[in-house]
Amino acid sequence: MPTISNKGIAMPQSPIRKLVPYAEKAYKQGKTVFHLNIGQPDIKTPQVALDAVKVHSLDVLAYTKSDGSEEYRTKIANYYSQHNIHVTASDIIVTTGGSEALGFAFGSTMDSDDEVIIPEPFYANYNGFSTAAGVKVVPVISKIEDNFALPPIEEFEKLITPKTKAILICNPGNPTGYLYTKEEIQKLAKIVKKHDLFLIADEVYREFAYDGMVHYSIMQEPDMEAHAIMIDSVSKRYSMCGARIGCIVSKNKEVMATAMKFAQARLSPPTFAQIASEAALETPQSYFDDVIVDYVSRRNTLISSLKQIEGVRVANPKGAFYCIAELPVADAEDFAKWLLESFEYEGNTVMVAPAAGFYSTPNTGLNQIRIAYVLNEESLVKAVEILEKGLKTYNAR
């Protein structure tokens, strides 16, 4: 029997999706499962995006250009200018989700055995993309007790080796909800310039900044043309995760020419999804205003309810729609499986993402979970109540 690849063996299972078989068991048992595990918002996709594909007039569903249509890229550039990010259509390659944009960024900048420094905990699939590219993740640890603020800059510098090619951040952060300050971005810019590294920023949650804080993009930072690579996506912004449209943005021409070779190899991003995504750019500001009011209210409800549970510690997120919670259990993954398999409260249970998968350091975050507050408040309150009852029963066993 032929053997699979070592890379395939090393490839981590997504902590967001790995418990899906347990959830399926729960459905079969007739339970209602509150999904706090995945960043799939219940927020409605803007009608303008949904309608655009309904009125399409295509006869042949053809390939588009490998970097996406010129019109769409021009409109994206215009959207960025409203966020004080000044780029042109040629600085943008449209991708199949932010996932593919990350793949292109990794492929264009890093070889096997190169190193990328990532503040930890981080979006779990960074582990997957790194493994797929043979790249080594070097974590710099941010802590729940510091609300997951960026560690001191010296911590980064200590980790830089001749193999280091990039620093990767997610801002606002998944899974922490941490929003970087302008000063923090400036510190990172200074390091990457000093050590000749790339700074890759996953900014897919740009709009989701709360409490009056303003998102500061790496693309706004001056003199970063050679270094800055931004990853973006329509998934969260317009609650259209299923479109699978994102982009990679950089003013580094060499990076973009290289990313374009990867883009051409896979031919083009999906056509219907580009139609929807282009239309989504017409979404009025009021949509975002309403959504943000919703998320802030959900966050406040979630965090205050979680804090009332004995033994639970939670960091206060300033952006995105996730939080990391520390639970009074030794093994949050075991608890999460148990919730699905062996627990119910009034016919309901809850699915959470064990946080260990968001760390690359072994045996870290074992007692933590990531919660995505993508459900309405009533459901969130119910879900936290189930979690509380579950913790009691679990710990009393």
Added chain:
Amino acid sequence: MPTISNKGIAMPQSPIRKLVPYAEKAYKQGKTVFHLNIGQPDIKTPQVALDAVKVHSLDVLAYTKSDGSEEYRTKIANYYSQHNIHVTASDIIVTTGGSEALGFAFGSTMDSDDEVIIPEPFYANYNGFSTAAGVKVVPVISKIEDNFALPPIEEFEKLITPKTKAILICNPGNPTGYLYTKEEIQKLAKIVKKHDLFLIADEVYREFAYDGMVHYSIMQEPDMEAHAIMIDSVSKRYSMCGARIGCIVSKNKEVMATAMKFAQARLSPPTFAQIASEAALETPQSYFDDVIVDYVSRRNTLISSLKQIEGVRVANPKGAFYCIAELPVADAEDFAKWLLESFEYEGNTVMVAPAAGFYSTPNTGLNQIRIAYVLNEESLVKAVEILEKGLKTYNAR
């Protein structure tokens, strides 16, 4: 300035898309360009597929399951059973195009420096996927004078080393139009079993078999459960290249579990495209019958017109919708650029794909082009006429 990756430097440019900037010049000069360079058929997408997304009732364009919906995979399995391929929904992972399926197959079976044997010339992007994965392509050469038949099995065996992990074929072949016989598939099956290799078959052109020949899939061959990995796509079958939906199919559970980890890392294939692709399975047989009549007629016209040009040699394709033609020029890429930049005939010119990019052996196929017969016959006749005039002018310079 930080440097891009060695992999990025090595990444080949797609020969199908690399002349796009020259085509753009031709458009600017006001020329009409006949596109024979890319396998983008002019055939209409089945109405049932186009209509399905028009009547969608989604409120939230959500992620689907990472391996695609159970219903869709069940329907795909049913489609296969009509082609004497017996698989279940769990043997299938829906991907973002055949491209991603190839990426998953490479990632799941091969590590950096492993080797894959591919009959050459081959679909150019295999070079790209191999480079991206750090895998070495070992070509086994098929020749235009043999109509690109599979080289003798001994030629394969000579190339097998401890690093060899797989043989990859495209059947029917892009760019050759070669359709493998059952006996050839059986020979390949014997080798992969003897040497414990994977046999990866890109069968996206399954329906396009001409002259009464019947396609024989590697999935029909018995005792290949551990070895056979099939790549598929809706792109060509339903003329819906822009959907970006394909799949990877294997009965090897270990391969599929590994591919699933890659699938989960990128979350899900595009949702609208899955709606269209699921509906496309309702396409009546009459659609394919008509399309095949069309392609055979186009092929006959193309091949006979090409043969009338002095100094042109062409292999007769038995499937797919490509052919390789040898031209009386030293450098077909230079000629192809010149056609776009410096030539016109009655305001028209033609874009072809230089064939050297379909070889991994350096300096091979330099005088060959790939022609995709994806235009109607009238256009094909015109395009060949332009090619003929172009060759005369080019060679008279």
